[in-house]
Amino acid sequence: MRLTRFQNKFVKKINISLWLAAIKPPIYTVAIIPITMGTIIAYRESGQLNWMIFSLFLLSGILIIAWLNLSNDVFDSETGIDVNKTTSVVNITGNKSLVFWVSNFCLAGAILALSAIGWLQQDWGVIGLVLLACFLGYTYQGPPFRLGYQGLGEIICFLCFGPIALSAAYYSQTQGFSWFLLVTSTIIGISTSLILFCSHFHQVEDDLAAGKRSPIVRLGTKTGANVLAGFTASIFILTIFWTILGYFPLSSLLIFLSLPSAYQLVRHVQTYHNQPQKVSNSKxxxxxxxxxxxxxxxxxxxIII
Known part of the structure; x- marks a missing residue:
């Protein structure tokens, strides 16, 4: 009896761990941060902040990430690339249809929240921007496009979570656009794309088997690790560049406080780039x-110093 209870607790713990890995809670930051950054820039330039609009946009962004994660699991299950992926929601539930409809429900909820913003402001521009991002997000894994299988995922990620996401958040507060916003979005876009780039290192064999030409498949893990180091460094180089040109205030150099985290990322991937189990947590x-x-x-x- 004691052994059975222990086994039940152990199985339950494994199930919880699998679900957390499948849901990927940290990934939802790629919705929270661009929306927050776009709102910060809007506040910096206008001195005004509508908390209701911000909250609705944040809710829609989180729901869109849920839609992307779930629908990508569905689309990947169709190509067989996730056959060995224990953290696929489709593999955990064994019900692809259910996962597909839950993902669509999340997307519908996001559109409803965005519609509320449009109705409150009597301006539907923000919905157009977000729908553009959703369309590009769909092309990443969705048929017939599957552009991620051609190695274009990082470009899509840069556009969706950089210029488009920040512009949409800014527009939701100001109903306008800003060149300063686009400058900032380059840094956010690159750092977001690094997450996707790192997700390829541990699944080269599965990608090759499914015909997916991810950047790491094309480059190899060693060259990929060097490319990662270069793009990580570019975030700090661009910050200095934009500061010298006067786009960024001197206080933006606070970003250099994140150097220890950047070093940890680069060193980890450089060390374990060709060891799938050890490099899998790089994302x-x-x-x-x-x-x-x-x-x-x-x-x-x-701060604006």
């Missing part, structure tokens, strides 16, 4: 760097 280290660098940059933009 979570990338999320950590993404959060720290974005938070310090956002703080610097608010």
């Amino acid at each position: 979570f280290i990338a999320v950590q760097f993404y959060c720290w660098s974005s938070c310090f940059l956002g703080l610097g933009l608010l």
